[in-house]
Amino acid sequence: MHGGACMIPRHRLLKIHRVCGLAAAVFILLQAITGCMLVYRADLARLIDPAGMTRHHRATTAPPSRIVASLGHAYPKAAMRRLIFARDGTQTHIAHLVDRAGAAIYVSLDPGDAAILRQGTIWRFPLEAISQIHFGLMAGMAGLAVVALTGLSILTLAMLGLLYWWPRAGRWRRSLEIRRHRSLGPVLRQFHRSLGVTASALILISALTGLAMAGELLWQRAPQTRSGSSLDQPGLGLAVEQALTLAQSGFPGHRVRDIRMPDGATLNVYFWAPERNARAVHGVSVDLAAMRVTATTPASADASIWVIALPIHTGEALEKTGRVLALASGLCLAILAISGPLVWLRSRRGQRVATRSRAS
Known part of the structure; x- marks a missing residue:
């Protein structure tokens, strides 16, 4: 050349x-x-905010219904867009909410007792801001x-x-x-x-x-995500828990990555799929009203570019190295x-x- x-x-x-x-x-x-x-990311988040980003109660695990109830008590008129589950025993759950004015709210919860550890705008969560x-x-x-x-x-x-x-x-x-x-x-x-x-x-x-x-x-x-049901909707926590159990039956033994509510009628559940790679997920959509699975996408059938590219981009394809x-x-x-x-x-x-x- x-x-x-x-x-x-x-x-x-x-x-x-x-x-x-x-x-x-x-x-x-x-x-x-x-x-x-x-x-x-997770290590740096705990270093910056150990009180708000570290799990404190490890002896017990709060069920999803209790987590939704905790969020509903703090933000009854807000809607839950996403709930990211802790990946290990030291991390916290992170909830993405939106109020009636369309403003985003972020909440860190202890997986052990569903206590709210940190809440507010994205600037209260530096690593979330950095990610975006x-x-x-x-x-x-x-x-x-x-x-x-x-x-x-x-x-x-x-x-x-x-x-x-x-x-x-x-x-x-x-x-x-x-x-x-x-x-x-x-x-x-x-x-x-x-x-x-x-x-x-x-x-x-x-x-x-x-x-x-x-x-x-x-x-x-x-497409733009619509606001879901308010967290004060009667029976929402129980419905989320039942839907999560139903989705889990299709992928037993797989840990939940996150759940999403694109609207008030659907719950999308994503399970980690390490058998494919470090970032791949299985997806399940559940109709909350009928309480039935409407769609299932195993990780092996996901042809998205990000499934292959993301673990290479983050380095997770080669683990620690x-x-x-x-x-x-x-x-x-x-x-x-x-x-x-x-x-x-x-x-x-x-x-x-x-x-x-x-x-x-």
Whole structure:
């Protein structure tokens, strides 16, 4: 690819790389930092808010009806959109509610006794806010489109950078050396180049999987969720518990990931499906009025892109090693998003100094 192997002149590759990088640097840095924080999301949430995000009562487990009752007592006129179940014995349940004005309410509950540990807007739940920023900038479809463009920018930068760097045969090792120099500028430029090349595989995988998921969501354009029944509806807690038991009969032994109420008549239940991968789920829809299963989607039948892409993107496909690699990818990307503009700034400064010297 060096010399004649690439049809685009090297100086033009560098110019496109520079313009694209400067235009997207802030968004890339935001994606990198938020992504790093989400790699160990549950642990970081407990570190930031141990009182509100840690299970305190471990001897008992509150039934779903009690959880719904606890939410109904605190927010009788709100509707429950989603209830995320604790994944292990240290985490809490997280409920997503919406009041009559359409404002979102978040609640953390102790799985042991259904006590409310933390409640309020999304800003009371930093990791939930970080998650929504990472996946859509909290700006709906427009934010998701920006995230997709950011992923595309990362792919473009990585490919252009590799094409610009690609050395002649026998010069691979030397092309990655960072040589001493009296000025910081050349050292910073060499560091940016070497880090980018070394981390390119991880960054490309992260960008490709992220872009694939964002593209799928943009293509699907998920319909707006309607408000469900108010939590003070008589018998709602018992109905949710019965529906959950009915759904569980189809996937015995599988832990519940979350339940959702897209409207007042349906309960969607999602069970973890580790037999496929770390993020896959079995889905069951239950008609609350008739108390019957209306749809079942086993994880093996789910052809969604995210089912394959998400565990690769988060690193969970390789368990602990994968999460470390995902964190390393995010950190490298953040450093590149900072060092790239710094290289450009120092280059501009050097050009201005040289221009003044010639003029004098």
